[in-house]
Amino acid sequence: DTAVSQTPKYLVTQMGNDKSIKCEQNLGHDTMYWYKQDSKKFLKIMFSYNNKELIINETVPNRFSPKSPDKAHLNLHINSLELGDSAVYFCASSQDMAGAFSYYEQYFGPGTRLTVT
Amino acid sequence: KNQVEQSPQSLIILEGKNCTLQCNYTVSPFSNLRWYKQDTGRGPVSLTIMTFSENTKSNGRYTATLDADTKQSSLHITASQLSDSASYICVVIEGGNEKLTFGTGTRLTIIP
Numbered sequence: 545d546t547a548v549s550q551t552p553k554y555l556v557t558q559m560g561n562d563k564s565i566k567c568e569q570n571l572g573h574d575t576m577y578w579y580k581q582d583s584k585k586f587l588k589i590m591f592s593y594n595n596k597e598l599i600i601n602e603t604v605p606n607r608f609s610p611k612s613p614d615k616a617h618l619n620l621h622i623n624s625l626e627l628g629d630s631a632v633y634f635c636a637s638s639q640d641m642a643g644a645f646s647y648y649e650q651y652f653g654p655g656t657r658l659t660v661t
Numbered sequence: 662k663n664q665v666e667q668s669p670q671s672l673i674i675l676e677g678k679n680c681t682l683q684c685n686y687t688v689s690p691f692s693n694l695r696w697y698k699q700d701t702g703r704g705p706v707s708l709t710i711m712t713f714s715e716n717t718k719s720n721g722r723y724t725a726t727l728d729a730d731t732k733q734s735s736l737h738i739t740a741s742q743l744s745d746s747a748s749y750i751c752v753v754i755e756g757g758n759e760k761l762t763f764g765t766g767t768r769l770t771i772i773p
Binding site: 652 | 693705707768
């Protein structure tokens, strides 16, 4: 059974389009995250949701909007795609916030490679 | 500005040899430090989580050390295997605001 799954695995689209990436976790975790990994392999957190509420919202363009219909899903919708959005996007989950007051493991999905042409 | 720097950027060693990867950070206040292994085309997988009071922690052939005074951590891999070929990422969590700062990783290649 896949713990954290993402769809699609690859996404190729043109500038200006709107696209969504879906994420689901079957671990019963309360917290889910979206990360962006650029061409230099640098990981950066974008969003964090805890029990369907936005906890961390790093400085990302308004074109990116996370949506959490329930605790097991955190989807990422991107409007008006730009060339600079090309990257690998990772979804992750943890039992609780993987931060200062907790030491919970984060489990990552396989990633979605987005290519904007 | 909080930073996490890893060295070397890339490393190639023979199968069966040992190696050590370095992570230096300026994150303050410190909460905990994590090492992740990321295989090509896959998501990162956690290897260790170290808190302020822990100096060393092992996970099989992986041993992480932490010196919170000098703000340095290392990941030692013993008797390397071909499957150890991956990127190893150091992540430091800031105390108080739970902010994660990622290093740029070390690309390790094991050759037979």
